[in-house]
Amino acid sequence: NQMSKPVLSDLFAFSGRRNRQSYFLVGLAQFAVLIASSIIAFVGMVCVDDGFDILGFALILSVAPAILVTIVSSWAIGSQRVRDFGHSGVWILVCVLPYIGWLFALALYFIPSSKGTNKYGASCIE
Secondary structure (H helix, E strand, O other): OOOOOOOOOOOOOOOOOOOHHHHHHHHHHHHHHHHHHHHHHHHHHHHHHOOOHHHHHHHHHHHHHHHHHHHHHHHHHHHHHHHHOOOOHHHHHHHHOOOHHHHHHHHOOOOOOOOOEEOOEEOOOO
């Protein structure tokens, strides 16, 4: 199977389509960034507790851009994924709803792509 787009392509584009495989692989990359950011922030907190305040605060603040970039990227690729099965990218906002949001986020990994071309573009998977 060919992916609808390369994994690291259009990470901040709120247009186009992204199939399940590409969505999953981007999710893994984002998870790795968040784990690394968490480790750096934890080391920063330990430094603050040990009296290395400036170093600790610098480490903690250094992860903020990575987290912000990951959040914006996740909204963009989520909207691409929703478009891949034929709905408006605005549907990704369902993820912020209590209780059903996490179910919808999980469903994004299982809902199949619409075949061929939909109103959001062509699919590479036929």
